[in-house]
Amino acid sequence: MVIWKTSKPNSSRLLVADKPFYNPAMPTIEIKNLSKTYRVYQKQEGLIASVRGLFHREYREVHAVNDINLTVEEGEFVAFLGPNGAGKTTTLKLLSGVINPDQGSVKVLGHVPWERENEYRRKFALVMGQKNQLWWDLPAMESFRLNQHIYCVPKEEFERTRDELCEMLNVTNLLGRPVRELSLGERMKMELIAALIHKPDVLFLDEPTIGLDVVAQHKIQEFLKAYQQEQNNTILLTSHYMKDIEALCKRVVIIANGSIYHDGSLEDIVDQFSGDKIVTLQFHDDRSLEAISNIPNLIEIDAPKIKFRVNRDEVGRVLSQILSEHAVDDIVVEDPPLEEVISNVFSQAEAKGRREAEPLSKSR
Amino acid sequence: MAWAGMNWGLFKIIYRHTGEIGLDSGWHEHEFFIFLGTIWIINSLIQTLFMANAAEFSELIRTGNLDFALLKPIDTQFLISFPRINWSQLPNGILGVVLIAHSLRELMGEREIYFSVFSIPAFLFFIGCGAVVMYSVMICLASTSIWFGRNQNLYNFWFYITNFYRYPMEIYQRSGVGMALWGTFTFVVPILVVSNIPARILAQPLGTPWKPWEWGLAAYAIIGSIWSLMASRWVFKRALKSYRSASS
Numbered sequence: 018m019v020i021w022k023t024s025k026p027n028s029s030r031l032l033v034a035d036k037p038f039y040n041p042a043m044p045t046i047e048i049k050n051l052s053k054t055y056r057v058y059q060k061q062e063g064l065i066a067s068v069r070g071l072f073h074r075e076y077r078e079v080h081a082v083n084d085i086n087l088t089v090e091e092g093e094f095v096a097f098l099g100p101n102g103a104g105k106t107t108t109l110k111l112l113s114g115v116i117n118p119d120q121g122s123v124k125v126l127g128h129v130p131w132e133r134e135n136e137y138r139r140k141f142a143l144v145m146g147q148k149n150q151l152w153w154d155l156p157a158m159e160s161f162r163l164n165q166h167i168y169c170v171p172k173e174e175f176e177r178t179r180d181e182l183c184e185m186l187n188v189t190n191l192l193g194r195p196v197r198e199l200s201l202g203e204r205m206k207m208e209l210i211a212a213l214i215h216k217p218d219v220l221f222l223d224e225p226t227i228g229l230d231v232v233a234q235h236k237i238q239e240f241l242k243a244y245q246q247e248q249n250n251t252i253l254l255t256s257h258y259m260k261d262i263e264a265l266c267k268r269v270v271i272i273a274n275g276s277i278y279h280d281g282s283l284e285d286i287v288d289q290f291s292g293d294k295i296v297t298l299q300f301h302d303d304r305s306l307e308a309i310s311n312i313p314n315l316i317e318i319d320a321p322k323i324k325f326r327v328n329r330d331e332v333g334r335v336l337s338q339i340l341s342e343h344a345v346d347d348i349v350v351e352d353p354p355l356e357e358v359i360s361n362v363f364s365q366a367e368a369k370g371r372r373e374a375e376p377l378s379k380s381r
Numbered sequence: 382m383a384w385a386g387m388n389w390g391l392f393k394i395i396y397r398h399t400g401e402i403g404l405d406s407g408w409h410e411h412e413f414f415i416f417l418g419t420i421w422i423i424n425s426l427i428q429t430l431f432m433a434n435a436a437e438f439s440e441l442i443r444t445g446n447l448d449f450a451l452l453k454p455i456d457t458q459f460l461i462s463f464p465r466i467n468w469s470q471l472p473n474g475i476l477g478v479v480l481i482a483h484s485l486r487e488l489m490g491e492r493e494i495y496f497s498v499f500s501i502p503a504f505l506f507f508i509g510c511g512a513v514v515m516y517s518v519m520i521c522l523a524s525t526s527i528w529f530g531r532n533q534n535l536y537n538f539w540f541y542i543t544n545f546y547r548y549p550m551e552i553y554q555r556s557g558v559g560m561a562l563w564g565t566f567t568f569v570v571p572i573l574v575v576s577n578i579p580a581r582i583l584a585q586p587l588g589t590p591w592k593p594w595e596w597g598l599a600a601y602a603i604i605g606s607i608w609s610l611m612a613s614r615w616v617f618k619r620a621l622k623s624y625r626s627a628s629s
Contacts, residue, residue, distance in 0.1 A: 142452070143452055
């Protein structure tokens with residue numbers, strides 16, 4: 018006896034060619050004033066504090082997501098960047114309707130995620146690098162099959178998609194192996210395939226390369242890039258690996274303390290947050306090297322090379338001065354490493370956040 | 382199995398001292414063992430189909446893995462209710478069937494028992510209602526994990542609640558407290574009704590035809606099953622609204 022309403026799968030909506038039903042003028046993702054606050058129980062150490070906690074509880078409000086506004090167009094590949102606990106994952110969870118917000122509105126493909134309509138849930142996928150959605154003791158193949166049935170993908174189409182994806186990720190021979198016996202990299206590839214079986218229009222990737230070695234990371238980057246180009250779907254990615262972001266995303270959104278701190282291209286970030294260039298000179302003789310070895314902002318001397326930092330606006334002047342006085346064999350002027358820039362941005366953002374942070378709120 | 386044996390033994394001893402439970406209630410030894418068998422069947426159904434899944438649901442909430450269930454374009458309650466079948470709990474149900482068959486035979490030797498083609502389907506139908514109600518109770522209990530974060534008392538709670546539905550309803554109708562319990566477990570959480578009706582169909586403690594209030598109670602068992610399923614659905618949905626997921 019079925020008392021509650023089960024919505025019937027509408028097979029016509031599952032065809033790949035069938036683009037989602039929403040106004041094309043509308044952005045794919047539209048976030049307005051989105052906020053999510055967690056009330057977290059604060060407990061002091063020890064038994065007495067535990068007993069006290071039964072009668073009087075102290076809570077701290079954590080603004081995981083704080084008034085975020087963001088618009089993403091179809092086919093964009095956007096990176097969410099931010100320190101741990103910045104609110105990236107919470108934002109993705111809100112977008113995928115796993116949790117409900119306290120405030121604000123979100124439309125993804127014209128749907129409100131937390132209403133959890135089946136129609137919406139058939140159109141997106143969420144992959145979490147730190148969680149596992151495949152059956153642990155069974156081969157990945159079984160999990161794919163389950164997803165095929167849950168998402169009502171026709172058999173031929175399912176097989177085609179699966180074979181394509183397996184080939185792209187080079188895991189065809191691992192399909193029959195229990196998931197628990199796969200390496201982390203292999204498992205992650207399987208997770209991706211499981212999430213892509215129904216060809217989602219929107220894909221949320223939460224640290225898909227976490228803990229992977231360079232080769233596996235690179236493989237997954239290449240795959241995502243090729244896949245996105247082929248399908249032109251909209252992807253939101255969070256990652257702590259700059260390589261991922263450099264390789265994949267034209268647009269980077271920096272989130273810190275639950276707010277958007279910057280939204281633009283990677284180059285923008287470097288321009289805006291790094292005032293310096295790094296200059297490496299290779300001198301013809303050691304005398305020149307000694308002559309300028311007391312230059313300010315020196316990074317290292319590795320004869321016959323010297324490396325130092327110069328303010329962006331000064332590069333021309335400093336270089337022409339050195340060139341006029343010394344014989345130089347080679348010059349390299351480059352941006353500081355992305356990691357360094359980003360870490361500067363993070364500390365700036367955190368400092369700003371701390372200044373604005375509310376005092377501890379206590380409640381009974 | 383051992384538990385079932387002890388259960389049976391205990392009531393065997395009790396019936397050494399008394400002829401029936403509740404004055405004029407009709408629950409003599411064989412009638413009561415039919416009741417006991419019915420309970421075993423419902424319990425084993427629940428434990429085979431839902432118990433492990435409900436415990437798993439609590440665990441999904443605690444670890445945040447419920448996220449994945451929420452993403453799927455399929456009813457979430459359906460998805461978390463049925464992934465696993467715990468076959469090891471089935472033998473108690475079979476034992477229940479054996480006990481009922483044996484007691485019925487004994488009973489038929491003593492007095493006339495009305496038995497028609499509808500008796501077995503009706504019995505099974507009300508067993509189904511029982512399973513529905515007990516399932517609803519379990520979903521409600523498991524849903525509370527969303528608010529408490531952790532709920533290891535699911536099995537304990539289950540034990541307390543099933544303690545109340547394991548006896549014929551007449552035993553409650555003697556005192557004020559008993560009446561309060563009877564009211565609660567009949568009208569608020571209709572677990573008493575769904576254990577009593579199928580047992581009454583076979584055991585007919587008051588003989589046949591049924592008294593009018595027995596018919597009323599049977600109708601109420603159906604309404605109660607629907608109402609408890611709807612209530613559990615509501616609790617489940619409310620709980621999901623408060624789901625916070627877990628760190629990742």
